[in-house]
Amino acid sequence: MSLFLHKLRQMARMMVGVPDYDIYLRHMREHHPDHAAMDRITFFRERQEARYGGKNGGKCC
Structure with a gap:
């Protein structure tokens, strides 16, 4: 998949509130x-809970 299509897909998923698991994995490798x-x-369940009434507001750091 081209970089453009990857970014377009990622942007569309963010617009509808679908978290990107690959970005999460990269974040965990780099920061934790x-x-x-x-x-x-x-x-996915944790992200849904954070978005729709989670305890910590969805912040990890």
């Missing part, structure tokens, strides 16, 4: 290498 990353299903 000592913590295990959530699996895709747990990540």
